[in-house]
Every structure is written in structure tokens, then in C-alpha cells.
Amino acid sequence: MKRGGRSHNLDKNTTNIILESISDGVFTVNHRWEITSFNRAAEDITGVPREEAINRHCWEVFRSNMCEGDCALKKTMKEGKAFISASGFIVDSNKKRIPVTVSTALLKDKEGNVVGGVETFRDKSVEEELRKELLSKFQLRDIVSRSDSMNRILKILPQIAESGSSVLIEGETGTGKELIARAIHNLSPRKNRPFVAVNCGALPDTLLESELFGYKAGAFTGAFKNRQGHFASAEGGTILLDEIGDASPAFQVKLLRVLHEHEFQPLGAEKKIRTDVRIIAATNKDLFAMVERGEFRRDLFYRINVIQIRLPPLRERTEDIPILVDRFIAKLNRIRKKSVKGIDRKVFDVLMSYSFPGNIRELENIVEHAFVLCSEDTIRLRHLPANLSMQSFERDEDECKRVNPVRLAEIKVITDALRRNNYNRNATAKDLGIHKTTLFRKIKKLGIKLPEIDGRSGRKRFDAGVVTVESKSL
Amino acid sequence: MLVCILVWTINVRGLGMKVALTVWKNWISPVFDAANMFLVAEIQDGEIIDRYYESFDPERPSLLVNRLIDAGVSVFICGAISEIPAFAIENSSIKLIPFVSGRYDDVLYHYIRGRHVTSQFFMPGCRCNSGKQRDGKRFSCTTRRYNKK
Numbered sequence A: 001m002k003r004g005g006r007s008h009n010l011d012k013n014t015t016n017i018i019l020e021s022i023s024d025g026v027f028t029v030n031h032r033w034e035i036t037s038f039n040r041a042a043e044d045i046t047g048v049p050r051e052e053a054i055n056r057h058c059w060e061v062f063r064s065n066m067c068e069g070d071c072a073l074k075k076t077m078k079e080g081k082a083f084i085s086a087s088g089f090i091v092d093s094n095k096k097r098i099p100v101t102v103s104t105a106l107l108k109d110k111e112g113n114v115v116g117g118v119e120t121f122r123d124k125s126v127e128e129e130l131r132k133e134l135l136s137k138f139q140l141r142d143i144v145s146r147s148d149s150m151n152r153i154l155k156i157l158p159q160i161a162e163s164g165s166s167v168l169i170e171g172e173t174g175t176g177k178e179l180i181a182r183a184i185h186n187l188s189p190r191k192n193r194p195f196v197a198v199n200c201g202a203l204p205d206t207l208l209e210s211e212l213f214g215y216k217a218g219a220f221t222g223a224f225k226n227r228q229g230h231f232a233s234a235e236g237g238t239i240l241l242d243e244i245g246d247a248s249p250a251f252q253v254k255l256l257r258v259l260h261e262h263e264f265q266p267l268g269a270e271k272k273i274r275t276d277v278r279i280i281a282a283t284n285k286d287l288f289a290m291v292e293r294g295e296f297r298r299d300l301f302y303r304i305n306v307i308q309i310r311l312p313p314l315r316e317r318t319e320d321i322p323i324l325v326d327r328f329i330a331k332l333n334r335i336r337k338k339s340v341k342g343i344d345r346k347v348f349d350v351l352m353s354y355s356f357p358g359n360i361r362e363l364e365n366i367v368e369h370a371f372v373l374c375s376e377d378t379i380r381l382r383h384l385p386a387n388l389s390m391q392s393f394e395r396d397e398d399e400c401k402r403v404n405p406v407r408l409a410e411i412k413v414i415t416d417a418l419r420r421n422n423y424n425r426n427a428t429a430k431d432l433g434i435h436k437t438t439l440f441r442k443i444k445k446l447g448i449k450l451p452e453i454d455g456r457s458g459r460k461r462f463d464a465g466v467v468t469v470e471s472k473s474l
Numbered sequence B: 001m002l003v004c005i006l007v008w009t010i011n012v013r014g015l016g017m018k019v020a021l022t023v024w025k026n027w028i029s030p031v032f033d034a035a036n037m038f039l040v041a042e043i044q045d046g047e048i049i050d051r052y053y054e055s056f057d058p059e060r061p062s063l064l065v066n067r068l069i070d071a072g073v074s075v076f077i078c079g080a081i082s083e084i085p086a087f088a089i090e091n092s093s094i095k096l097i098p099f100v101s102g103r104y105d106d107v108l109y110h111y112i113r114g115r116h117v118t119s120q121f122f123m124p125g126c127r128c129n130s131g132k133q134r135d136g137k138r139f140s141c142t143t144r145r146y147n148k149k
Helices: A002-021 A040-046 A058-062 A072-079 A125-139 A148-163 A177-187 A205-213 A249-261 A287-292 A298-304 A318-336 A345-353 A359-373 A386-395 A397-402 A405-420 A425-432 A436-446 B002-014 B061-071 B083-090 B104-112
Strands: A025-029 A035-038 A083-091 A097-108 A114-123 A167-170 A195-199 A238-242 A278-283 A307-310 B017-024 B037-044 B047-055 B073-077 B095-097
Touching: A025 A040, A025 A058, A035 A058, A040 A114, A058 A114, A072 A083, A072 A097, A072 A114, A097 A125, A148 A177, A148 A307, A148 B083, A167 A177, A177 A195, A177 A238, A177 A278, A195 A205, A205 A249, A249 A298, A249 B061, A287 A298, A307 B083, A318 A345, A318 A359, A345 A359, A386 A405, A405 A425, A405 A436, A425 A436, B017 B061, B017 B104, B037 B104, B047 B104, B061 B073, B061 B083, B073 B104, B083 B095
Parallel strands: A167 A278, A167 A307, A195 A238, A238 A278, B017 B073, B073 B095
Antiparallel strands: A025 A035, A025 A114, A083 A097, A097 A114, B017 B037, B037 B047
């Protein structure tokens, strides 16, 4: 008897030691769902001290998404059988979701009577992080960054996406606002529904309204048949309202009504239509300052500013320049079937010291410009646009000795004017206040090579200002 | 202090206010992120003059916030809540009181009578006083320290 009793104590101690040493959280409950034991790992994972956990209801301590509707312990108690590895999450006291797997079993006394249940749970944060990282690398493949500020944004992007809340993306032009908006959509439960981007600053009020909300036949002259608007096209998906800061006060009121009532009225329609669209707004302006100045509606600002993402300009994340350049070169190599390997050290220095007012879009244009001119395996200074190569010459003393600064200035003024006037020589000459024959003479003398187009043709867009300068002329 | 009492008196005792609580059976729902029902209680002169239940989708907190604002709710009481929905609620005009547990009738009863949501109603391991103060400052929810062995 004595020996048996000692043996029982030993077993109990051993059990306690084992329970305290394992990394899985373990707790037991009685029939009233009150916690009767709580091991060290359970304290670590939940952040709840044992003395506070004991005698409290398990759902107050464990705080899992399963507690309310899909409690594994309840199923075990009801059906009398164990469950293994149910997945879910708990919410700790710091509002962090911790992914866990849960296993449950009946708790019986020596006589075999059921006295409660036992739940073991495992913190899956590390595995989940790795899984998300793999997933996010794939889904966020259009966004690359080594900068801390960007990575902080990218890290919380999946959570923002899952939340379904309205998002306001602020950032200078070319910082990737639309890419971020697309990433949010692609990571969200709405990913299989449409993503529609609308530029609020590009269209006049009436047109914007008909574009967004659609119209009925006969709503206005020329409206021969019904037309669906972007809100209807994006039903169940996401709509990006780009340049929201440029929306007129009248349009802001209409938009506010849609956000407020989740309904919109197509032009000429009698009935309103319910809408389920996630709104992402983007702007390169300081909306809060606009609100303070009375230029943007405060109520609309607070409707769209549930979650705010501020994208840093490229000059504040210069560590991303090399990786972005590599990416653009790889992309262009693929598209244009070339094999440019990289950039020269001097080009790298120029890029790293440039302020990039146009941000990533400008960097991409610069790389494309250089790529077009580059017939070697490395992009060199002479392949860069004139303004950048000039900047580099100013910095490079040796090279400066070989060039004439007056000529450089002349080249810059002429190439800038040409770009400004879409390479129309007459307009450029007028712009510069010189005769067109003088312009032609200077172009020839300075060795400025012009694209084949002359600005009078119907082409809408020019390839990043393909003006080249023969280096010998400098 | 006087200002606080005055504000509380106007809100709870006098002009009336609406409080919303996430509910599950007779309890405050343990986790907002998995809750699906909230109760709106309209309080006037220290009494509940109206109450109704509504379902909601916790994955779409901004919609919930809009509905609460439309309904005139000024205080939202819930159980554990993760960062994103908490941010969405705190960023609105609604005061969030998270990590509350217990029978929701008891919580309401105490709240109506102007008592703080005291430690007896907070979840274990949590000394929460989260949400926005009236002066706009934010409290944060802190984990109670304990000695890890």
C-alpha cells in the first residue's frame, strides 16, 4: 500500500515535470469549462499567468476563433472521442493573432469516470510565417524591396488585405500605389472578383460619374443604351480610386453617399443599386492637410482613411535602387531579346545620388532609355539621359576636363525643349526663341540624335525621350 | 474629474447613448474575430430603453464601423480582438473597450451605472484600458507580466 502510494506520487511528479518541460501548451477543464490546470508552455503561448487562468472559463483564457462555434473540447466531451490537430488561431493580450493547432481528449480519473477534458495546443507562428513568406513572395512578386520601411508595409499587407477595410494609400507619384492596391486585392478574399482602377483626376465630373456609376439609355444626349459603371463591374471585388485628392467637391459628396449607403444610382436610373465593393483610395497629396485647408471633405477623409499606408519615395529607400535596376534590366532583356548584364559603377553612383522626383517610374524610364541605347553588355554613363549624364560629368572631375560645360548646358536646354514639344522642331524652335534653321544647325553641331518621329505624326507616346548625344561632340 | 463625471452624466444618464457588445449565448463573445452577433443597447437615464441584436461579418470591420456609426453607437465592448479590426474601430469616432469577458447583462449593468469596466470583467492576463480617451489619447492593452520559469 505504502509502496503503491509512493509510486503514485512519483508518477504524479513525473507527469508534472513532463508537462512543465514540453513546448506544447496543455490545460484541463472540468465539466463547468473552468480551467483546472495550466502548464508553463500554455502560459508562454497565451501570455496568461497560471494563477489568473485557474478557475476561469477556458474561452476567457484561450481566446480562440474555435471557442464560439467549433470548440474541439466540446466535441470531445460530447462524442467521447479525441480530436487531433484542429487548426485555428488565438488572440493574445497584445492583439496578436497566434496560429495554433489543437488536440483534445477526455480527462478520466482512476476509476475511468470522465472528470473533464484536456486540450493541448501548439504555437504554429514560425511555420505560418514561413508559409506566408513563401506565399507572399509569390503574390507580392511585383513589389521588391530591401528597405525597412517598405518591408514593414509588405509584412502587414496580408492582414490589411484580409481585413476588408477601406485603405488610403499615400505616396509621391511613381512610388507604386497601384501595385500595392493590386497586392491588397490579390491577397484578399476578393481576389477572384474584379479589380478596377479609376483615375479620379483624369476625368471631368460628369464623365467620372457616368464612368463610375454607369447610365441608362436616354440619360443624356448620346446615351443610346444602358452602360454599366465601374462600381457595377467591380461588384464583389475592389475599386481603386486613384488621385482621390483631385476629385471635385461635388464628386466627393457623391462618393461619400456611396460609401455611406453602399448604394449608387446610375445616371438616369430611378432605383438605387446595392454595392459590395472594397474601396482603396490613393493620392500623391497630403489629404489631411487638404482637409485642414477645407479642400477635401473631412467626413469622406475619415471614411476612406480606415487603414493608411504611406509609401516612401525612392530617395528614402535608395537601398532598393540596385535591386530595382536588376529587375528592370531582366524584364527588358526578356522583352527585347537582349543580354545586358548590368550597369557600370559610375552609372550606379549617379543613380544612387539622384533624387528621383518621379520615383520608381522615373528609374524604370531611365533604365529603359539606357537599355535602348546600350549595344554592349553593360550600361554606361553615355547611355543615360542627358540630364543624368550631365549630372555625372559635373561630379567626375576627369571627365569634366574633357567636356565643354557650355555645350552641355546647350544640349540639356535643347533636349528638354524637344521633349517638352514632343519632338516637333518648329514648336521647339519657337519655344527656345530661335529660328528653326538655327535649331537644326545646333542639333547637328552638338551631335544630338533625334528619333525618327518629328512630333507631327499621330503617335501618342514616345519611348522615354530617346534623344542621344554623340559623346565625341562633347 | 468633474468634466468626466459631467460627460458621463450627459451620455449615460441624460441625453442617452448607444452601446454595442459582441455577444455569444449569455456571454460577451470571447473573440471578436470569430464573433457573428452584436447587441445594441440604447441607454437613457440609467436604463436600457431599447435593445436589439444584429449579425455581422468580423472579417469586414469597416462595414461594421459604418453600421455602428449609422446606428449612433458610441461605445463598442468586445472580447479579445486582433490589431486590424481594433484599429478600424479605434480610428473611428467609436470608443473601443476590448478584452472584456463575463455575462453581457452584468457588463451592461455595471456600465450603465457609471462604474468602470473594472478588472473583474477583463480577461485574464490583460490589464486593458484600450481605446480612445475623450481627449483623443490612446490607451494600449498590455499583457500582465509574469515570471517565466
